[in-house]
Amino acid sequence: MRQENMRRLISVASLVILALVFGFTSNGFFTATNILSILRECGITGIIAIGVSFVIITAGIDLSTGAAVGFVSMLCANLLYNYALPAGLIMLISILAGTVCGVLNGFIVTKLRVPEFIATLSTQYLFRSMVFVFAIREMGVITNKKITDPGILIMGGSINGIYLVTITFLVLAVIGQIILKKTKLGTYIYATGANRKSADLSGINTDKVRWTVFIITGFLCGIASIFEIGRIGSATTDLGTGLEFEVIAAVVIGGCAFSGGRGDIFGTTVGAIFMAVLQNGILKYNLPTAAQLIIKGVVIVIMIIFDSVYNQYMQKKIHEKANEEANEGVQTAGGEA
Amino acid sequence: MKKKIVSLFLVGAMAATMLMGCGGVKTDSEAAAGDSGEETAEAAEGKNAYSDEIKIGFLPNVIGDSCAAAWAEGMEGYLSNFSNVTFNVFDGKASVDTENTIMEQMINEKYDAIILQATDAAGLAASTDKAEAAGIPVITCNLDADTTHTGLVAGVDVEAGQQIAEHIGETLGGTGKVVIISATPGATKGENIDKGFKAVMEEKYSGIEILDEQSGEWLTENANTVMNDFLTKYPEIDAVLCHNDAMAEGAAEAAKAAGREMQIWGVDGESKMLDYIEQGLCTGTVYTDCQRQGAACAQFAMYAVGSGITAKNLSATPIVKMAPIVVTQENLSEITEDMRW
Numbered sequence: 024m025r026q027e028n029m030r031r032l033i034s035v036a037s038l039v040i041l042a043l044v045f046g047f048t049s050n051g052f053f054t055a056t057n058i059l060s061i062l063r064e065c066g067i068t069g070i071i072a073i074g075v076s077f078v079i080i081t082a083g084i085d086l087s088t089g090a091a092v093g094f095v096s097m098l099c100a101n102l103l104y105n106y107a108l109p110a111g112l113i114m115l116i117s118i119l120a121g122t123v124c125g126v127l128n129g130f131i132v133t134k135l136r137v138p139e140f141i142a143t144l145s146t147q148y149l150f151r152s153m154v155f156v157f158a159i160r161e162m163g164v165i166t167n168k169k170i171t172d173p174g175i176l177i178m179g180g181s182i183n184g185i186y187l188v189t190i191t192f193l194v195l196a197v198i199g200q201i202i203l204k205k206t207k208l209g210t211y212i213y214a215t216g217a218n219r220k221s222a223d224l225s226g227i228n229t230d231k232v233r234w235t236v237f238i239i240t241g242f243l244c245g246i247a248s249i250f251e252i253g254r255i256g257s258a259t260t261d262l263g264t265g266l267e268f269e270v271i272a273a274v275v276i277g278g279c280a281f282s283g284g285r286g287d288i289f290g291t292t293v294g295a296i297f298m299a300v301l302q303n304g305i306l307k308y309n310l311p312t313a314a315q316l317i318i319k320g321v322v323i324v325i326m327i328i329f330d331s332v333y334n335q336y337m338q339k340k341i342h343e344k345a346n347e348e349a350n351e352g353v354q355t356a357g358g359e360a
Numbered sequence: 361m362k363k364k365i366v367s368l369f370l371v372g373a374m375a376a377t378m379l380m381g382c383g384g385v386k387t388d389s390e391a392a393a394g395d396s397g398e399e400t401a402e403a404a405e406g407k408n409a410y411s412d413e414i415k416i417g418f419l420p421n422v423i424g425d426s427c428a429a430a431w432a433e434g435m436e437g438y439l440s441n442f443s444n445v446t447f448n449v450f451d452g453k454a455s456v457d458t459e460n461t462i463m464e465q466m467i468n469e470k471y472d473a474i475i476l477q478a479t480d481a482a483g484l485a486a487s488t489d490k491a492e493a494a495g496i497p498v499i500t501c502n503l504d505a506d507t508t509h510t511g512l513v514a515g516v517d518v519e520a521g522q523q524i525a526e527h528i529g530e531t532l533g534g535t536g537k538v539v540i541i542s543a544t545p546g547a548t549k550g551e552n553i554d555k556g557f558k559a560v561m562e563e564k565y566s567g568i569e570i571l572d573e574q575s576g577e578w579l580t581e582n583a584n585t586v587m588n589d590f591l592t593k594y595p596e597i598d599a600v601l602c603h604n605d606a607m608a609e610g611a612a613e614a615a616k617a618a619g620r621e622m623q624i625w626g627v628d629g630e631s632k633m634l635d636y637i638e639q640g641l642c643t644g645t646v647y648t649d650c651q652r653q654g655a656a657c658a659q660f661a662m663y664a665v666g667s668g669i670t671a672k673n674l675s676a677t678p679i680v681k682m683a684p685i686v687v688t689q690e691n692l693s694e695i696t697e698d699m700r701w
């Protein structure tokens with residue numbers, strides 16, 4: 024079996040085992056409503072994780088996604104409250120604002136040569152501060168207002184129980200996988216992450232690739248924001264706080280390596296569902312908060328350690344196989360001589 | 361290549377838009393109302409409070425503060441009288457997202473009543489609607505949800521701000537300088553305390569100047585830092601309003617370290633604050649009997665479960681108000697040991 028397929032199988036098996044553990048040890052886990060609810064919960068994380076997977080495959084990181092969602096959501100809520108713009112226009116603005124966040128990240132990273140970690144940590148603060156700039160105020164005091172536009176609220180809705188955010192996530196995941204596996208950009212993303220210098224030498228404009236993946240992430244943050252405000256029916260100043268870590272955890276659990284060049288959107292989708300199952304299952308135990316956090320942390324750490332050990336093992340096997348082939352080549356060459 | 365990528369994503373966006381446009385899309389509360397036809401009817405009849413299995417969940421903003429602990433204690437104290445009631449406490453982690461997720465889970469698990477301290481009034485309105493539509497009464501505790509629901513047991517916030525403003529205004533004789541250490545921006549309780557305080561100041565004590573207002577994010581250590589900054593910036597401060605007791609304690613420590621004297625006010629009435637008042641480090645607080653408030657929430661929830669009342673029977677949210685008690689050194693002894701939390 025190819026290494027890639029083996030890794031996918033392991034991801035899916037981990038998810039199934041986790042679901043079975045919760046299914047047999049808690050009440051009401053394997054009900055249709057709960058499963059649809061899990062798929063809803065992973066929607067927003069999953070949509071952003073598609074973009075962040077691209078970034079991580081290029082060996083980058085994006086810590087600003089949660090704040091970008093907070094900023095875009097607040098901007099939309101503000102425009103809805105103060106100007107009563109139509110829902111379609113709000114959605115367009117949301118996607119544009121998210122994309123602008125991505126453009127800015129890409130610019131700082133590729134043009135100003137700031138490392139991704141520092142650049143996106145800084146923009147995280149910048150976007151979070153924009154949340155307060157656009158927050159709705161009454162008598163100088165921040166006041167969160169209910170969104171009443173049905174065109175926006177419907178985005179938090181469902182068709183026959185399946186939430187729109189789930190459908191959109193799955194559609195975007197398929198598109199993301201096609202981009203990674205079937206387009207030139209996908210090849211360039213892998214090449215940039217696997218070895219940027221070699222990619223540069225082979226004529227790939229790696230700066231352009233890195234900028235593009237940040238723009239895609241921003242674009243997806245814009246889409247996620249629409250679903251966020253649609254579901255909550257408001258935008259609050261803490262919206263999206265900590266979301267970036269959920270997203271990164273989903274991406275890494277799904278098999279994308281921080282070192283770059285490895286992973287895909289299939290894995291990320293499994294990772295996003297894994298995170299939602301974990302959250303949902305833990306809540307069913309009614310454990311104290313500390314215990315919940317410990318379980319969540321331990322499971323994530325185990326998954327990441329496993330990924331690292333598995334990666335090292337596979338690398339070793341590849342090297343062994345390469346050495347064997349090289350030795351066979353030498354022997355054959357010797358025999359012929 | 362760019363065109364291909366953009367078109368792929370646009371196809372996705374269009375597909376999603378078409379799905380929305382083709383009707384059959386229901387919002388959360390519409391779906392919940394549709395799904396719970398039978399349950400709603402059953403809920404309307406109510407359950408037997410002594411014999412039926414009843415499950416009640418409490419979802420506070422955060423579980424780690426003394427207020428939430430006192431509420432939970434009050435609820436548990438009352439509900440422990442009913443052997444048929446299961447009571448679970450969750451942690452909202454001061455996050456609208458988390459609270460919405462837990463609300464959804466409680467709805468899926470068919471809880472009989474939910475007691476909610478809404479991190480954000482507007483942000484929890486949709487899930488409150490969904491719960492009510494599914495026949496689950498929602499009782500909010502202190503921090504309300506911005507929609508009609510079964511009930512609210514309100515502590516004091518606007519009134520607390522008003523009463524502190526009255527005390528400061530009177531004791532300073534209508535002139536002086538005040539600073540405010542506020543809650544996390546956007547927090548409803550903080551906003552309401554501010555509203556009450558500023559309205560009285562503007563209306564009655566225009567000679568009192570509010571020098572500055574910075575967020576201490578509900579935390580003692582942050583308030584201490586903010587207060588240190590105020591003390592270096594302003595040579596004259598007559599009074600400090602903090603949106604909770606924890607921050608007032610931090611401000612008091614900063615003022616004590618700087619050797620400066622001024623009035624320091626908090627809101628809540630937790631036991632540590634009462635000690636600070638006793639020692640003269642803080643001036644006063646607006647006390648709420650949180651255990652009693654918790655018990656009132658639980659009683660309200662049991663009443664709703666027993667009667668089958670939900671939002672569909674109501675035109676506005678019924679409110680139970682807790683009494684605001686201004687505590688200073690003068691009346692500290694009125695808050696007896698058993699009332700402290």
